[in-house]
Amino acid sequence: MPFCSFGIDLGSTTTVVCRPGRGLVLQEPSLMLIRAGDRRPEPILIGAEAQRLQGRIRNGMAVVRPFRDGAVADLPAARAYLASVLRRITPRPWDRMRPRAALSVPTGSTALEQRALLEVAEEAGFGRVVLVPGPIAGAVGCGLDPMEPRVHLVVDVGGGRSEAVAFCYGDVLTSRSSRIAGEEMTLALRRHLRQRYRLIVDELTAEGAKTAATAPNGPLVLEGRDLESGRPRLVTMSVQEVGEVLSPVCEEIAEALAECLEELPPLAVMDILQDGVLLFGGGALVPALTEVVAAAFAAPVRVAERPLTCVAEGAAACMRWPDLRQAYAV
Numbered sequence: 391m392p393f394c395s396f397g398i399d400l401g402s403t404t405t406v407v408c409r410p411g412r413g414l415v416l417q418e419p420s421l422m423l424i425r426a427g428d429r430r431p432e433p434i435l436i437g438a439e440a441q442r443l444q445g446r447i448r449n450g451m452a453v454v455r456p457f458r459d460g461a462v463a464d465l466p467a468a469r470a471y472l473a474s475v476l477r478r479i480t481p482r483p484w485d486r487m488r489p490r491a492a493l494s495v496p497t498g499s500t501a502l503e504q505r506a507l508l509e510v511a512e513e514a515g516f517g518r519v520v521l522v523p524g525p526i527a528g529a530v531g532c533g534l535d536p537m538e539p540r541v542h543l544v545v546d547v548g549g550g551r552s553e554a555v556a557f558c559y560g561d562v563l564t565s566r567s568s569r570i571a572g573e574e575m576t577l578a579l580r581r582h583l584r585q586r587y588r589l590i591v592d593e594l595t596a597e598g599a600k601t602a603a604t605a606p607n608g609p610l611v612l613e614g615r616d617l618e619s620g621r622p623r624l625v626t627m628s629v630q631e632v633g634e635v636l637s638p639v640c641e642e643i644a645e646a647l648a649e650c651l652e653e654l655p656p657l658a659v660m661d662i663l664q665d666g667v668l669l670f671g672g673g674a675l676v677p678a679l680t681e682v683v684a685a686a687f688a689a690p691v692r693v694a695e696r697p698l699t700c701v702a703e704g705a706a707a708c709m710r711w712p713d714l715r716q717a718y719a720v
């Protein structure tokens with residue numbers, strides 16, 4: 391029986407798993423509920439079920455993020471989390487026989503971080519694991535051919551990190567990354583609510599408002615705690631106001647990433663001007679980001695059709711594309 395295989399994107403915000411030929415098999419927040427202080431944590435809940443308890447529990451239990459910035463944040467927690475993910479994606483026990491996987495990693499990840507990830511995946515029960523740069527996987531997931539003799543530029547704005555990568559025929563020409571991404575946008579919204587409306591809101595509420603503002607349905611109503619009295623209070627914000635709060639963060643991201651253009655040869659810049667920049671990751675859903683990326687890179691921008699899942703889809707495609715794995719595998 392052939393080994394079963396998966397493409398996996400262990401994002402700081404979301405874990406996405408795609409099985410070649412079958413499509414998405416998991417898309418859940420990268421969170422896990424454990425008993426606080428456990429040295430060998432056993433996940434009580436993972437994903438959306440764990441997220442529901444975030445901010446609601448305090449003593450005895452904790453909701454943790456096993457991965458941060460595409461790297462292992464906590465070894466035992468990451469191992470336990472990946473083992474749980476493996477059980478979820480393989481309902482039939484025989485599929486669990488050391489399945490193969492392509493894991494996406496940030497372009498700038500260190501050799502030590504990559505070793506930790508490979509070890510954790512192996513201990514969690516995976517068989518042969520290959521690492522592929524996330525932005526390249528995302529490009530493949532959007533239908534680009536990274537082995538084409540043409541320079542492509544992609545921008546991935548996730549939750550904890552933003553990356554821009556230019557690549558051609560198996561070669562990463564240049565890349566830039568920044569810690570400013572979706573979480574920073576949420577933080578800016580929380581700061582604004584505190585300063586302008588004297589309202590304290592939790593991370594989930596702010597993130598919900600940020601996401602809702604990208605599909606405008608009239609004004610947003612946010613629930614929080616009054617800064618002075620501590621009592622619950624509602625605040626109404628327009629979609630436009632949310633956009634104004636997010637814009638400066640988007641500009642900061644675009645400016646940091648556009649620096650990579652300076653290192654490219656003229657022919658590469660010509661290719662990018664003609665084909666445009668491919669944008670994906672959750673940040674791609676913020677309208678302001680598309681505009682500022684286009685301005686900073688002085689090139690048209692194409693937003694991926696499935697910006698939240700294309701990295702895992704591309705990683706799954708890499709499992710069937712040996713040339714690509716050989717050219718770009720890290």
Ligand SMILES: Nc1ncnc2c1ncn2[C@@H]1O[C@H](COP(=O)(O)OP(=O)(O)OP(=O)(O)O)[C@@H](O)[C@H]1O
Pocket residue numbers: 400401402403404405459460547548549550551552571572573597600601602604670671672673675676697698
């Ligand atoms: N509709 C939306 N509008 C605005 N932001 C969104 C939307 N959907 C998701 N996001 C944001 O996108 C971010 C998550 O994106 P994504 O899933 O690409 O990140 P990730 O891959 O988990 O993280 P990273 O790549 O940094 O490790 C979160 O900050 C989330 O709030």
Ligand SMILES: [Mg+2]
Pocket residue numbers: 399401402524546548549671701
């Ligand atoms: Mg990502």
